[in-house]
Amino acid sequence: MDVVALEKTEEYQGRYRVERTLGAGGMGVVYLAEDIKLGRKVAIKQLRSDLTGNSAEARFRSEAQLLARLNHPNIVRLYDVLEEKHSIALVMELVEGVTLKEWMRENSPTLVEKLDLLMQICQGLGKAHCLGIIHRDLKPENILVTIDGVAKITDFGIAKALDCDEQLTREDHIAGSVQAMSPEQLQGTKLDARSDLFSLGSIAYEILCGAKPFKRDDMNALAFAHHITSKPHIPAHQAWPEIPKPLSALLDRLLGKHPEQRPDNAQQVFEALELVRKHGIDDSTLQYSETVTQLLIKPRKKRGRLSLILGGFAALSLSAYWAWHTLMQLPPQYIAVLPIEINGNIPGGENNKALIKALVRQALVSTPAKLKSSALISFDHEENDNFDKQLKELQILGTTDVLFARLDCIEQRCNIELQRINPQDSRITGQTSFTFLTNRPQEAQYSIGTSAIDLFPSNYKEGEFSDIKMAPADYAMYLSTISKLATPEIQVSTDDSDLDLLEELISKYPQNANLYRSYADVALARWVGTNNKKFLTYALGVLANAEENGLDKTAILEARLVIKSVGNDIEGFKKTIHELQSIGYPSANLYTQFSRFLYIQGDYTQGAIYGQQAIDLNPSSAHSHYVLAMNQVAAGNYVDARDTLKKIVELSPGYWVAYALLGVIELETGNLSAAEIAISSIPEESRTWGSQVNLGTIFFLQGKYSKSLDIYLKELETSPENLLILNQIAETYLMLSDRSKAREIFTQIIRLTNDSSELRPKRYRAGAFAYLGKTSDSIALIMELLRKSPDDTYVKHTATQVYALAGEWQSASYYLEQLLEQKMSIEWFALPAFQQICNQPQVSQVVLEKLCNRRTSPKELTSS
Template sequence: MDVVALEKTDVYQGRYRVERTLGAGGMGVVYLAEDVKLGRKVAIKQLRSDMTGNSAEARFRSEAQLLARLNHPNIVRLYDVLEEDHNIALVMELVEGVTLKEWMREHNATLAEKLDLLMQICQGLGKAHCLGIIHRDLKPENILVTNDGVAKITDFGIAKALDCDQQLTREDHIAGSVQAMSPEQLQGAPLDARSDLFSLGSIAYELLCGYKPFERGDKSALAFAQQITSKPHIPPQHAWPEIPKPLAALLDRLLAKRPEQRPESAERVFEALELVRKHGIDRNTLQYSETVTQLLIKPRKKRRLIGSTLAILTIVGAFVFWGWKTLTYLPSQYIAILPTQINGVVQGGDMEILMRTMVRQALSSAPSQLKSSALVSYTPEKNVSYEEQLRKLQNKGVTDALLARLDCMQLRCNIELQRIKPSDSEIRQQASFVFLSDKIQEAQYTISNSAVRLFSKNYRKKPNASSKMDPEDYSRYLVVLSKTDSDQIVGPADLKVLEELIGKYPANTNLYSSYTKVVLKIWGATNDSQLLTKTLGILTSAEGMGADKTALLEAKLAIKSVSQDRQGFESILAKIEAQGHPSAHLLTQFARHQYIHGDYKQSLAFSKEATALNPSFNNYYYIVINELALANYDSARKILKKMINMYPERWKAHNILGVIELETGNLDSAENVLTSIPEALRDPITKSNLGTVYFLQGKYELALQVYLEILNSTPNNLRMITQTAETYLMLSNVESAQTHFQKVINLTENSTFLKDRQFRAEALAYLSMTPASIALIKDLLREAPESTYVKHTAAQVYALAEEWQSANYHLEDLISKGMTKEWFTLPAFQQLCLQPQTSQVVRESICH
């Protein structure tokens, strides 16, 4: 039995004759059919043929099992289950009517009719809850209203029985529609019946007030989810100025962020609505009378329990919600670490370097132990006074600075910690103690915990448990950590050290954070997606080992931000945001995620918003690379000059400046900028850019030497493989070029990354797979219409396909943005010089 068969009029299983299709959803198709045996119309909901699989089938079977337990006039009934092979269909009650969403749009209903519908929904929902079933996707589209005005809840596809442990959704994916979810459901927390009551509150708000409780506008699903989890709903009085206090209070209670603030059951909501429906409507005006509030405050004896509940709703409800939010609100703290000052002599060769690394790590871990707090990346300029540093921090939006001063004499060090407000340079809190330099591991935990105690108790979380390492292991850890805190190159050997330490000390939170930093550094140079998968596995394994859960979530978010799993990223981001993390921190992560996926305009907007809140090096960096991707070279140069003045030894800024000079044809300037970076600090990206300079200068042998050197250490680096193939073409070594292009195709077969698919489109074109190449480049142009990189690839693809007009179109656009002739030396581009369709602008710009 498949979809095609169901559309025929044959009688199936001797009983059901399908007449026509009623509609289709994400998983199923619904048909109108006749039950020949009983002579009645039914609706058959069948699993779509392209959705067959264990998860989809499990959801359908789960819905059938739950509906079989539900026999209530306000829930759509299940009559039968049809199965054949892997096909499954549910035979259900046919509801002749419309969805509540359509009903609200098409009916000018009285208040009494609206309350009647809400009471019916409460009754159906109450029946499900009594049987331990939560719906999880309650919304107007999943409530049917018959022509006689009866409300029926439907679509229990993702409903869950509280006594079952259903695994119907994968990790980091939250089932349901965002607009129908409670805050705890969006955060992936355990659910109970009160989650459905939040969804019921959204329905009631829209039905009664004519508006949704949260403004969606043009917000993304992620931004909308964040609003539901962290922002208050629109006060009902704003949407319906005449709404009486008891009903407004009821809506406020239903839409409370925390489950315990909502009514205890659907039955209690029904009783409240029933009381209002019977006694609170003036039948002539259909408006609430002034007696409603008095009735709720002083109820009749038989309504004592209901009255008490509604009196609380009326008098205390709004205060509990708004007052709780006000009393527990913690202003965001942006914390910077000032350079550690060491006076005297520390015994040991590299001991002073390790001491500085230890102190910085201890202070840097403090914000993770504070609520609503984030660490601000800060590297001071050389020869800048202490006062000037604080002024710059204030301009960066930093609210607190932590400073450590050490006075050491051989093995003994006295440390003084200060919490300073950059706005007035005053010391708000300070602490001091003595430690021995050969006991620096113990000192790290003491420093970290002492730094946390410099802040108000309201901000402090439960202290992290210490996970002590052997002294030799701790020294190895500090050596790796000192690399991640600087521009030194890290590699697989550093990861191996951290993996070994994680195996020995699985509860040590700092090890996971450091491991993530090293992975991201390596990934930036190699694009090794397997490394990301491995890291996520390590972080997931750590969840039951005693490591700090918030720190693990932050590490996961950092990895997800550069991965292909957009749903997983948004899920973790929502969980972190719900914990009160400062918005600048989250905006930076989101900007990085959008950039990785090629949405440069969106990434630029988030980067600018993050920089306005926290003008750190990283936030400026994301502005620059997005401006660069959009060919806004002047804007990028202006910001880079500012960054280099502020951070003269942050070589990443020099590297990007070299790229700008390279892309605008200033090859000698590009070479000077890139070679100004110390050779020992040139990562694969810097070397790659230098190789591109040699390529554009026509020094193909030198460029090939650079590319092959990089490939020797990162053999799956797609950019390097592609650029190596292009270099072989310029050296007339077609066979080697084709070998490298084939490797690109093999490595990108299942990738969803925009850049990976860009390399794939070029490789397909060079291997004469023209239809596939053109189809892919069209998709990329739709996804990233402003990207100069995609347009450059598109011009190349169309030239190889001999679609000269399309190639000419993209070349003209690139030339207008300032791309010079050096970028068009490949044979594919030079073919245009021989074509009559090529414009004069292109001829003058690219033809020798």
């Protein structure tokens, strides 16, 4: 079929309706078309009919083969290859936007926008290089920019795989634009990925400086090529006198004449740009500030000079961000509060005893905020745990100090003994005792608070402890509210009236810091119980008022950090952590919090980096090890995760969540017996609903669907809107051939995730759409998730199902291959969505060998 015929065809190969021509080049024509089956617009790039049979056709086929291996948000995707007689066409992602050349001509972007675009190009290029693909024609015309500012690399027509023959055709050595080619490409010598980095440098120079690095004037192509290979580029500061020094240095290295003078890979360039982006940009002007220049190291005049700003940029960006100041000279303290012990009789019975416990606990948990370089460690103990066991658990959490209070009461008088204990050896490092009256609770709280602070060295004290007294009736209501927070079922023991009461008290006593912290705690409890984010918004508003009133900064920042940790405001979370760091808050605690936050956001690579930073600072913390392991498992890094979990077990043989996570690893890698042993080793009373669900999943993967369904339904009774459990139930119904019930559950999942902006709910929603036949919705959603979390094991697993159900076999095979390569077991691919993959011609050799040729039926699994 020739070009004219395709343009006039209403429907091509029964699937694509051609609408109009988008553009034409030397090798082919690009059309706008509609994919009738999936209801989406696509671009069809067809080889000119007069070029078939020569090297151009080989280039087209090579481009298709290379693009089939590439799936990245910053690379234009290949959907399909169409062949008819001697005609070949590529069906590709339609990018609504302009070329980078047009973008530079039509916009006046800020430095931030320029850096963001360059960082995206680095990420796309890095993906290609990781797969052994060199673009060889990287230039502004071959980069598209969407209307949302997303950069996408296109036109891999002369790209070359590193494991290919040296050339497709002889002319390919000098194929491409001279301005975009590296010296070694112009000279026809062997290329590696650093050739593309030269081209990237040329693009970066043009974006940042508004000019090209080599002036052509009236030189012909041959003369200009000689100029590039032998003459230096125009110094960046001549084109842009105000160019930041780090960017000028980076351009010099990218445009080095020899590959060894350039960075090793695109990731190093990304990290360099990211450092300038994060630490050298003024938030108000979005332009460069000098804060990052001092981090740079001048180059050595040797072959190893690459280390100047690139080799160490990852480490520099971390240390620069956390800003190690002199405030960190005090050794950090991680303080926990043991359950309050009361003996004797108190007027008012158990209810009044609970109020006194709340009073004492409130005074003690406020202590770390009054001390420099100190953080509160949250601690949930089992009701029957003895004193020694509690200390042991706190030891493995990395706790340095424990506060313990024992009360002996007779009527209105209570004698309190306060102790500061070192959990490492159970030694008492400080103690005091005194008597207070229960009918004067505010005075008691003040005395307990000041006495607790006095147990610590004087150089840790922030200043004099003070508090704002409330009217007795108001304090009684406040005490009643915070006593609810000490109960295990906080999500049902608090209600909106508690927030109303605290708001009223804050209006009366705007200088009382305890009220603001308590409001944040209750708001968080309401969010836990309802999943309604309005409560988080309320809390942030109240805490903002606290800052305006000049209240204790550490306490307010701590409360804000907790609220931010369960949301999606990454920049806000970073800012709060940075503020805490700047006033001397212990870094290990912040690193662990940030690692956990990134895990929730689906950024497992960065989550693991910060988790390791926390461990480096506090090696005895099993909790930090556990958060690191969570990120490693989610990213499919099972080998390192096993090592991390082994260290946890060495630190604490009774840290049961580590066994549960080990069970997840064994589950995903198909070691079902080992998974069952790991989970079953957890005492039944210590198993969470998640462990029980994983036990059900073991039976599911063994083909024991009825047994797994019983477990899921039992857990659903106590958590009726749990998306994980609902998804497992729906998939189990599919395996039991009860499609009607499966559809009911998938419909419920869509209803429950209607307003969610978080990764996990969206993943379940994408799968539900796919199984309900809403193909366009499912593909759009899974593409969004893949852009956000390309390394997420579970997102890739859902993507495989979505594309398989849509008949997009090439994409399904692509993600399935990734999962198999990271050692995910073939048992995870028993669902109906996967059943037809092995019958498709697009399936990769890896999938054929690792799945199709080894697939075992569920019946065989059950019998084994």
